[in-house]
Amino acid sequence: ELVQFLLVKDQKKIPIKRADMLKNVIREYRDAYTEIVNQAGRTLQEVFGLRLVEINPKRHTYILVNNLPRAEGNHPCRGKEKAKLGLLTVILSFIFMKGNSVKDSALWEFLRRLRVHPGEQHEIFGDVQKLVMEEFVRQKYLEITSIPLTDPPQFSYQWGPRAAKETSKKDILNFVAKVQGKSPKFWTSQYNEA
Amino acid sequence: NTAMGAQMTDAHRRFLQILMSKGIIEASEARKLHRHCCETDKVYYAHDKLDDFIGTINRYLQPLFMQIRKGMSEEDGRAHYAVVNLAETEVTKMASDYTEIELELFRKTMDLIILSENGFASSTDILNLADKLKTKKMKKKEAEQVLKVFVEDKWLSEKNGEYTLHTRCIIEMEQYILSNYQDVARKCNICHSLAIQSQVCESCGIGMHLPCVRKYFKAQTEPRCPQCNEFWSCDIP
Numbered sequence: 001e002l003v004q005f006l007l008v009k010d011q012k013k014i015p016i017k018r019a020d021m022l023k024n025v026i027r028e029y030r031d032a033y034t035e036i037v038n039q040a041g042r043t044l045q046e047v048f049g050l051r052l053v054e055i056n057p058k059r060h061t062y063i064l065v066n067n068l069p070r071a072e073g074n075h076p077c078r079g080k081e082k083a084k085l086g087l088l089t090v091i092l093s094f095i096f097m098k099g100n101s102v103k104d105s106a107l108w109e110f111l112r113r114l115r116v117h118p119g120e121q122h123e124i125f126g127d128v129q130k131l132v133m134e135e136f137v138r139q140k141y142l143e144i145t146s147i148p149l150t151d152p153p154q155f156s157y158q159w160g161p162r163a164a165k166e167t168s169k170k171d172i173l174n175f176v177a178k179v180q181g182k183s184p185k186f187w188t189s190q191y192n193e194a
Numbered sequence: 195n196t197a198m199g200a201q202m203t204d205a206h207r208r209f210l211q212i213l214m215s216k217g218i219i220e221a222s223e224a225r226k227l228h229r230h231c232c233e234t235d236k237v238y239y240a241h242d243k244l245d246d247f248i249g250t251i252n253r254y255l256q257p258l259f260m261q262i263r264k265g266m267s268e269e270d271g272r273a274h275y276a277v278v279n280l281a282e283t284e285v286t287k288m289a290s291d292y293t294e295i296e297l298e299l300f301r302k303t304m305d306l307i308i309l310s311e312n313g314f315a316s317s318t319d320i321l322n323l324a325d326k327l328k329t330k331k332m333k334k335k336e337a338e339q340v341l342k343v344f345v346e347d348k349w350l351s352e353k354n355g356e357y358t359l360h361t362r363c364i365i366e367m368e369q370y371i372l373s374n375y376q377d378v379a380r381k382c383n384i385c386h387s388l389a390i391q392s393q394v395c396e397s398c399g400i401g402m403h404l405p406c407v408r409k410y411f412k413a414q415t416e417p418r419c420p421q422c423n424e425f426w427s428c429d430i431p
Contacts, residue, residue: 003258004279007214012291047254048214049207068204068211069235 001025002040006052010064013139013162018060055140055161063140065165083124084131088141090114091132092163093176095142097190103147104155107132136160169194200250205237210251213262214277217348218362221264221273248275265365268313268358268391269351271405276365291347295329296340300349302327303341307358308375313391314356317341359390382406383420398422404431 002025009016021037022030029036041052049068055061094110095102102110108118116122118129125131136142140162147154173194177184185191208231213219219227225244232239240246248262255261259280264273292300302323306315317338324337332340341357344350348362359367368388371379382389384406392401400421402410408431411417417426 004260043258046202047207047251047258048210049204050211066211068208 002036003043006040006044006062006064007048010050013063015055015061015063015140015162018062053165055165063162063165065162087116087125087131088136088163089167089172089175091136091142091157092159092167093172095157095159096169096172097176097187101156101158104144104157107157141166200246202250202254203237204235205231206247206251206254208235209247210255210262210277213275218274218276218360218365220267221275224275263365265361265368266385266387266403266405267361268364268389268403268405269361271403271409274361274365276362278366280369292340295327295332296343298327298329299324299332299337299340300344303344303350303357304359304371307390308371309378313389314353314358317355317357320357364388364390384410393426393428395419395422395424396427397424407431 002021005021005025006016009020022033037052044050044052044064045067049066050064051067052062053065055063091107091111094107098106111117111128116125116128118132120128122128132142133144137144137160140160142163143158143160144155145158147156169190173184173187173190177186184194209227212227212231213224225241228244228247229239229241231237252261255277261278261280262275263278264275266272267274299320303315303320306319306323307313320341321334321337324332324334341350341352345352345357345360348360350357350363351360364371372381372388380389380392380394380401381387382392382403383400384402387403389401389403392403393407394401398419398421400419407426407428410420411426411430417430418424419426
């Protein structure tokens with residue numbers, strides 16, 4: 001039962017809280033919590049090739065990460081999702097290439113050059129501001145922190161824990177290199193970090 | 195874990211992940227996917243052993259009350275595969291994706307479709323339903339949008355402004371429908387599966403899927419009902 005609960009919750013890419021697991025599935029078996037979760041984790045890996053990862057040990061939140069080696073080509077997601085992932089990849093690349101953190105003004109300036117504007121309905125992404133600032137952050141692909149003592153308040157963006165698990169700095173660097181037609185070694189500091 | 199038979203490999207897991215994300219795939223797509231997964235994960239590939247491959251996955255899914263099930267599209271008769279939940283008695287798979295009011299609309303739409311003669315519900319009828327929902331009235335525009343989402347998510351399919359259950363929905367909910375609509379739900383006389391769209395014999399009332407009708411009467415010069423032998427009154431598709 002826990003396995004199904006985790007699969008369904010993760011489908012929405014929202015991290016799963018331990019409290020939810022206890023309330024909805026484990027209930028009276030609280031004492032066996034650890035054992036049940038471990039068993040579920042083993043089943044998820046054995047049957048679905050998914051890893052149950054705790055991304056926040058303090059708050060006990062989990063996500064499911066694909067454990068299978070990456071395959072070329074066949075990407076298991078529908079059209080709209082593919083487009084969102086494309087946008088996300090571009091954003092993650094920008095953040096990484098700029099030293100792992102960017103100010104929101106810089107990010108939107110970058111996106112503006114790609115004809116993606118906040119406050120404007122994009123034909124594919126719709127409300128882009130909501131997508132980037134809310135959806136991607138909620139799904140833990142991006143992390144947003146406010147810069148103290150700024151008025152009007154400014155934010156900075158970093159990679160979120162899900163991004164770190166689902167891709168790697170190496171993959172992103174290779175992506176950037178491919179797009180720009182250069183060798184990844186061209187960017188020495190990023191190359192060393194990746 | 196399993197007493198005998200093949201072990202699950204990354205190829206099986208990849209197949210399962212992709213099938214789950216797509217919801218439903220056609221048989222020819224499934225065969226291509228089978229080959230892709232075996233090639234990607236360097237597992238021995240036997241091109242005619244898709245059913246064994248799926249059988250292995252199913253052995254591991256069984257204790258989780260899930261199965262990969264094969265079903266036939268009522269439109270074109272082609273085989274499709276979908277992952278189904280066996281334990282659920284309600285429309286639980288959908289429950290997490292939609293609001294209470296959307297689920298109510300879906301259930302009422304499903305009622306309309308199953309109780310109808312031809313397996314379709316017109317958008318006008320569905321929109322009228324939306325106005326009478328118990329949870330909260332739904333505006334016409336909202337209902338149209340929800341219907342669009344149901345079609346995108348492959349619960350309903352739309353043809354000429356009318357809606358029927360998508361093949362994926364039929365495969366997933368066959369047991370649920372047969373038990374909850376026992377007296378009204380029709381079973382095909384040829385393949386014995388649930389039939390949402392069907393042709394019915396005027397004399398004895400048995401029903402058959404359209405692709406099953408086509409197949410059954412292919413060789414016959416005079417189409418006669420397999421049950422009562424009366425002349426088959428409907429147009430052969």
